[in-house]
Structures are given as structure tokens and as C-alpha cells.
Amino acid sequence: MINTATQQQQPSALLAVMKEAKRAIKPLIWFSAGINVLMLTGALYMLQVYHRVLGSHSLETLVVLSLMAAGALMTMAALEVVRGRLLATVGTWMNARLAPVLLTASVEYAASAPGQVTARPLRDLDQVRNFFTSPSIFPILDAPWSLIFFAAIFLMHPWLGWLALCGGIVLFALALLNEYITRKPLAESGNAQMRAYVKAEAAIRNAEVVQAMGMLKPLLENWKVPQDQANKRQVLAARRGGAISAFARSFRQALQMAILGLGAYLVLQNEASGGIMIAASILMGRALAPVEQAIATWKATVGARAAYKRLVAIAGQYPEIKPVLPMPRPKGKVEVENITLGRQGGEHILKGINFQLMPGEVMALIGQSGAGKTSLARILAGAWRPSGGRALLDGMDVAQWAAEDRGKYVGYLPQDIELFAGTIAENIARFAPLNPVVFKHVVRASQLAGVHELIKGLPKGYATEIGEAGAILSGGQRQRIGLARALYGDPALLILDEPNSNLDKEGEDALVVAIGIAKATKTTIILIAHRPNIVAKVDRILVLNRGQQDLFGPRDYVFNELAIRASKVAHMPNAPQLPTLEVVKDVKEFKEVKEA
CATH class of the missing domain: 3.40.50.300 (P-loop containing nucleotide triphosphate hydrolases)
Structure with missing residues (x-):
């Protein structure tokens, strides 16, 4: 038996998992730092070629610089691979730890709130995991290191640094504006889409009644209301986000031209070299890349954030599943x-x-x-x-x-029999791993329920697959197998x-x-x-x-x-x-x- 006070003192499964996941933050920081430092390779190579190779006409210097640049790029690629694998491992590990808790929470919620059957927590977990393993998370990891690139541009020339920094601030403001104007329509679209999913799942689940009673057309009209609302809000968010993205891309191109133009002016004034002009353009592109990527992947980021909040609301109430000590058999x-x-x-x-x-x-x-x-x-x-x-x-x-x-x-036979896809033996055994001992109890329960002979008459006996919810069985057969399941283990x-x-008369006599x-x-x-x-x-x-x-x-x-x-x-x-x-x-x- 679980003590309520103890259960409340235990950290939730989600908090426990996120606390353990923090162990991956330090290596991710180091890998991201190494990747971003090595991304200076292109700009530094350009500067050295302009200043050392072209000035000295030294082929040996060019070869050495090229080999050093190639080594740096290979190291950067290796760090990218390791970082991607680490993120994928964290996402898979998180799914393995949280999926059982979320399924348990969904089952308990569905049991306590009939008609509210949903697997949304599992879909939310998939969305969060996919975010961790997709390029959408890279802007978050790379953004803090943009300061390195801005600092490098400032070292080349203050004017170039201020131009790049001001351009970065404008792009960041556009990212915030994108979040502000798309947040509400995206949230409304998600909620409406979920209502549409619920209605569609209900229609599919009750397909027999829908077809027999000609209910499909009115149900379609009823389903179209939230579906149309979801589409309208999605289109609105896409239009707003598309406008911001288009303006950001144009501004980004203009900024690239501006820094080249300013660099050319400084070259003409003998305040900078051609290498600095090209290197500054490359560094600015890298410094602004996380902001540009954030705008492009903002929808995925917002979706993952909303999914995580829903996970907190669900998994935040449940401790991690742990083995329980068995209690003695009650009388x-x-x-x-x-x-x-x-x-x-x-x-x-x-x-x-x-x-x-x-x-x-x-x-x-x-x-x-x-x-x-x-x-x-x-x-x-x-x-x-x-x-x-x-x-x-x-x-x-x-x-x-x-x-x-x-x-x-405890043996329980509900009004809705609630059989599951699988064999008859699996359903009666409550999906315990089948072995000779378990199967012996299955046969005993079937004999007590008076359904043993009926099962033997089926094509594969106890190994007969009954389909989703026992679809291949009649109502009376489902009820008698449900009774055998309730009797399993001598409750x-x-x-x-x-x-x-x-039940017919034969089944009712067997029940008595x-x-x-x-x-x-x-x-x-x-x-x-x-x-x-x-x-x-x-x-x-x-x-x-x-x-x-x-x-x-x-x-x-x-x-x-x-x-x-x-x-x-x-x-x-x-x-x-x-x-x-x-x-x-x-x-x-x-x-x-x-x-x-």
C-alpha cells in the first residue's frame, strides 16, 4: 500500500528525469563551445591567406594553413556528430523513462474521467523528444556563443562591430515579434485541432453505429467546426510568421551587403584590408545564424514548449514507477x-x-x-x-x-467488457507472460467461467486472436471471457x-x-x-x-x-x-x- 504523504514527498517523474538530464548539459556546453570556436576557421583562414600568403607568395605557408584549416574543420564535424548523438541519446532515454509514467497517468485519468480517453501525453513526449533530436534546438545551444563572433568583428574594426551588433539586435527583435504575434493563433489552432481529433476518434471508434444509423454527414459537419477553426488560426499564424521571416531574410541580405560595403569603404580609407572585409562578412553571418534559425524553427520551438508544459501538468503529479512490495493475500x-x-x-x-x-x-x-x-x-x-x-x-x-x-x-467485470487485441489466453491472463504455470491458471479460470469448451471450439483455441476490443467475438462470448479474466488467479x-x-440461458447457467x-x-x-x-x-x-x-x-x-x-x-x-x-x-x- 502506498502512503499518501510519502507519495506527495516523492519528486515527480518529470522533475527526476529533468534533474538527471542536466548531466548532459555540461558536455553539450563544451561541444557547442568547441564547434563555435572552430567555426572561426573560415574567417581566420581568409585573413591569413590575404595577409601572409598573398603578401609573401609563400606556397609552403598556404599548404600549412590549408592543412590546419582542414584539421579544424574535421574536428568541428566530429564534434557536431558527437553532439547530435548525445542529443539523440538524451531524447531516447527521456522517452524510455517517461513513457511508462505518462501511459499510467493517461490510463488513470481515463478511468477517473470516462469519455476523456486520450493519448496526448505520449504525443507530447514524442514532440519534446523530436525537438531535442532535431536542428530546432541548435539555435538555443549556439546563441550564447554569438558573442565570440561579435567580439571578433569588433577587434577587426569598431565600425564593423557596431554594424553587426545593431543588425543582430534588429533580427532578435524580429524573432521576439514573431513569437508575440504567432503565440495566440498557434495555441488556439492546437486546441481546436485537438478537439477535432477527439471528435474524429469518437466517430471511428463508433463506426458501426455511425454507418448503420447514417450519422456520418452530421458528424462531419460537427467535426468541421473545430477543424476549420484550427485551419484558420494556423493560416493566420503562417501568414504572420511568413511575413516576419520574409522581412528577416531581406534584412539579412541587406545587412550582408552593408557590412561588405562598409568594409570596402574602410579598405579605401586604408583602415582595413581586403581580408578583414571578407572575414567580417563571414563572421557576421555566423553570429546571426542562431537568430535566423530561431525564426525559421519558431513553430517547432513553440510546439515543444507547449507540449512540455502539458507534460508538467500530467507527469508532474505522478512519481516514477517503482517496484512495490507485495502485500499478503487478503481474506x-x-x-x-x-x-x-x-x-x-x-x-x-x-x-x-x-x-x-x-x-x-x-x-x-x-x-x-x-x-x-x-x-x-x-x-x-x-x-x-x-x-x-x-x-x-x-x-x-x-x-x-x-x-x-x-x-x-481483485477480479472485476465491468459493464463494458474491455477486451484487448491479442489472444484469448493473453486476455484471460491479464497479459501476464505466458508460461505453463500461467496457462494452467488460464484454463482453470476458463473452466470456472464455463467457457473452456467454447474456447476449444474456436479455430486456434486459446491462441485465437480476437482483434481490437474482441471484435471477432459475439457480445456473449466477450462477456464470458471477461468473466474468466475476472476469475483468473482465484481473487x-x-x-x-x-x-x-x-448471456443466453447456457451462459447464464454457467455464471450461476x-x-x-x-x-x-x-x-x-x-x-x-x-x-x-x-x-x-x-x-x-x-x-x-x-x-x-x-x-x-x-x-x-x-x-x-x-x-x-x-x-x-x-x-x-x-x-x-x-x-x-x-x-x-x-x-x-x-x-x-x-x-x-
């Missing part, structure tokens, strides 16, 4: 203490739920639609965290218990949410047998169901009414109490505090089964 005692669950806006889904189950007891959870049954089941399974109160399994809070350890002892607590909603066997082995069972042949087998019943606990107790007591209320409903049809007619109808069926 199955369930205690629910004043569970409360609220939705945004303050409205309560559940309020004041209290009950206790001993190991081996079977409880039915009933109530009208929207009463909060599935929400309570999700809390008991550990998929959701309650707003208040606790759900305890053998005295341990399931919300604070590490999921990979708790999952060994101490079994939670079944409408386990017979898609499975519940009986699990009960005999002292497995605590909580099931949401209305059909009398299942509910009549339970020990206790919890009735929920509009998120609140209405009745809880032994099966016969609850049946009798509901029968009394049902008789009152006949005389008081508009009574607001009494069960709905749907529940009353179920109660009458329960009584018939009981009397039979």
Missing part, C-alpha cells in the same frame, strides 16, 4: 465507510454509503438506472477514487493500494457489473455455477444484476436510490421490505421517496422466485 473482508463521490459542479453521484461484508459473502447491488451502482463498483475495484470516505479490503484502502499488487486479488474479491447482460464455486472458496462477491435467478442466490442486498443507500441487509429482509414498499406504491403512485416501478417489478419477480 476478502470488505468495509465501506461513508463513501462519497461528487462530479464537477458539486452534485453528488454517491453519498453516505456504509456496509460491511465478511469473506465468502455474496451481495447484490440493485437500484434504478442512474442510482450509482456502477460508480460504487468502480470505487470498490479501485478504478475510481472517492471524494470522501474509504473502501477497505482487509483493512487496506483500495484507493491507496498499488494497482499492480491489488489487481492480483479474494470478485466484482461483477451486469455479468449476464449479454461460477458464482457458487467462487462462494464456496470464500471469495467475496459483489454483483450488479436484476434477474431473479442470480439475485435470489445472494446473502445480502444493497439498494441504492439516487446515489444514497436506501436499504442494506440480509436478502430476505430486503425482499420483504421492498415488497411492503411495492404495495404502498400501488396506493401512492406519486410518492417521491419510494422505489421506481422498475424496481417494484423486479421485487415481484424476486418474491415469485422465493416462494417457488
Whole structure:
């Protein structure tokens, strides 16, 4: 079990990774310094050729200078290769460290916010990694060393230095202006594009319904609204950024001509040589290169910065995944203490739920639609965290218990079966590495669920690939395989949410047998169901009414109490505090089964 205070004291995974990544900063600084110093080679070679070779007509001097320049350029190329590999290694390492944390965060967020399924954190991580491994980061690494080139130009002649520096300031101002006028439209475009992606993914995910009910055209119209908005803001940002880039390129060419013209003037005035004129032009080009590159790659830089901020919001809340110490197997005692669950806006889904189950007891959870049954089941399974109160399994809070350890002892069959692409054996084994021992447990779970013979009749048996979400299986087959997955490993607590909603008579009989066997082995069972042949087998019943606990107790007591209320409903049809007619109808069926 994870202690909350300890978890809050642990640094987040992102902060831990970035702290370790700082180790690469020092070598990156040294490599960048070496690269930029060696980029002076061209200008120095030009000066020496003009001053020493042309003046002395010495072929030996030219050969030596050329060899020295070639050696410097080869060294610079080697440093570039090493720097690029270092950046690629850092990006890959960061992805390997953070991807599991972000996937965990995405799964937990999706579990706590149904309908908000998204893999955006992983896409954001890819964007940040790609930024580290692309030329977009080079302006950031090279910009501080531009001062070397400006200083070298000043040493050649102050006028040339001031011209280059003023030109650099103007280009830097253009880069800031580019960021200012494109920031808002790019952010709006990104948000609109994400809304469009969500709508498109929903349409693809529900393609069967879309095609069957002719919903494609209205969905396209609905999708086009954020898509058009994203395109418009993207075009606006591109126009503004394009105008700045075009002006910057023109200004850069004009500046290059200006420094050549000024250099020529100084040569005519005998204040500089032809070598200084050419070298100053080369050095100025190198000094302004990071600013020019920054303008050209600004969109990628802004995107990576926004992605990093989103990663901070997600990964900044989660510690790095570490192995957890296994807890002893629970016996199955369930205690629910004043569970409360609220939705945004303050409205309560559940309020004041209290009950206790001993190991081996079977409880039915009933109530009208929207009463909060599935929400309570999700809390008991550990998929959701309650707003208040606790759900305890053998005295341990399931919300604070590490999921990979708790999952060994809890079997859960949700309303949406949620199978995964892979084989039947992998799904039942919860994707544990298959080996003879694991497969033995898979077969045992299938036999308990009464689905072993069905699986053997499939083309490849347990090795049958079921497709995404179990697409090749019928609804009843998916539900029975989901039951086998829930029974895998002989859980101490079994939670079944409408386990017979898609079953035929054969499947329902197998379900009743499975519940009986699990009960005999002292497995605590909580099931949401209305059909009398299942509910009549339970020990206790919890009735929920509009998120609140209405009745809880032994099966016969609850049946009798509901029968009394049902008789009152006949005389008081508009009574607001009494069960709905749907529940009353179920109660009458329960009584018939009981009397039979």
C-alpha cells in the first residue's frame, strides 16, 4: 500500500528525469563551445591567406594553413556528430523513462474521467523528444556563443562591430515579434485541432453505429467546426510568421551587403584590408545564424514548449514507477465507510454509503438506472477514487493500494467488457507472460467461467486472436471471457457489473455455477444484476436510490421490505421517496422466485 504523504514527498517523474538530464548539459556546453570556436576557421583562414600568403607568395605557408584549416574543420564535424548523438541519446532515454509514467497517468485519468480517453501525453513526449533530436534546438545551444563572433568583428574594426551588433539586435527583435504575434493563433489552432481529433476518434471508434444509423454527414459537419477553426488560426499564424521571416531574410541580405560595403569603404580609407572585409562578412553571418534559425524553427520551438508544459501538468503529479512490495493475500473482508463521490459542479453521484461484508459473502447491488451502482463498483475495484470516505479490503484502502499488487486479488467485470487485441489466453491472463504455470491458471479460470469448451471450439483455441476490443467475438462470448479474466488467479474479491447482460440461458447457467464455486472458496462477491435467478442466490442486498443507500441487509429482509414498499406504491403512485416501478417489478419477480 502506498502512503499518501510519502507519495506527495516523492519528486515527480518529470522533475527526476529533468534533474538527471542536466548531466548532459555540461558536455553539450563544451561541444557547442568547441564547434563555435572552430567555426572561426573560415574567417581566420581568409585573413591569413590575404595577409601572409598573398603578401609573401609563400606556397609552403598556404599548404600549412590549408592543412590546419582542414584539421579544424574535421574536428568541428566530429564534434557536431558527437553532439547530435548525445542529443539523440538524451531524447531516447527521456522517452524510455517517461513513457511508462505518462501511459499510467493517461490510463488513470481515463478511468477517473470516462469519455476523456486520450493519448496526448505520449504525443507530447514524442514532440519534446523530436525537438531535442532535431536542428530546432541548435539555435538555443549556439546563441550564447554569438558573442565570440561579435567580439571578433569588433577587434577587426569598431565600425564593423557596431554594424553587426545593431543588425543582430534588429533580427532578435524580429524573432521576439514573431513569437508575440504567432503565440495566440498557434495555441488556439492546437486546441481546436485537438478537439477535432477527439471528435474524429469518437466517430471511428463508433463506426458501426455511425454507418448503420447514417450519422456520418452530421458528424462531419460537427467535426468541421473545430477543424476549420484550427485551419484558420494556423493560416493566420503562417501568414504572420511568413511575413516576419520574409522581412528577416531581406534584412539579412541587406545587412550582408552593408557590412561588405562598409568594409570596402574602410579598405579605401586604408583602415582595413581586403581580408578583414571578407572575414567580417563571414563572421557576421555566423553570429546571426542562431537568430535566423530561431525564426525559421519558431513553430517547432513553440510546439515543444507547449507540449512540455502539458507534460508538467500530467507527469508532474505522478512519481516514477517503482517496484512495490507485495502485500499478503487478503481474506476478502470488505468495509465501506461513508463513501462519497461528487462530479464537477458539486452534485453528488454517491453519498453516505456504509456496509460491511465478511469473506465468502455474496451481495447484490440493485437500484434504478442512474442510482450509482456502477460508480460504487468502480470505487470498490479501485478504478475510481472517492471524494470522501474509504473502501477497505482487509483493512487496506483500495484507493491507496498499488494497482499492480491489488489487481492480483481483485477480479472485476465491468459493464463494458474491455477486451484487448491479442489472444484469448493473453486476455484471460491479464497479459501476464505466458508460461505453463500461467496457462494452467488460464484454463482453470476458463473452466470456472464455463467457457473452456467454447474456447476449444474456436479455430486456434486459446491462441485465437480476437482483434481490437474482441471484435471477432459475439457480445456473449466477450462477456464470458471477461468473466474468466475476472476469475483468473482465484481473487479474494470478485466484482461483477451486469455479468449476464449479454448471456443466453447456457451462459447464464454457467455464471450461476461460477458464482457458487467462487462462494464456496470464500471469495467475496459483489454483483450488479436484476434477474431473479442470480439475485435470489445472494446473502445480502444493497439498494441504492439516487446515489444514497436506501436499504442494506440480509436478502430476505430486503425482499420483504421492498415488497411492503411495492404495495404502498400501488396506493401512492406519486410518492417521491419510494422505489421506481422498475424496481417494484423486479421485487415481484424476486418474491415469485422465493416462494417457488
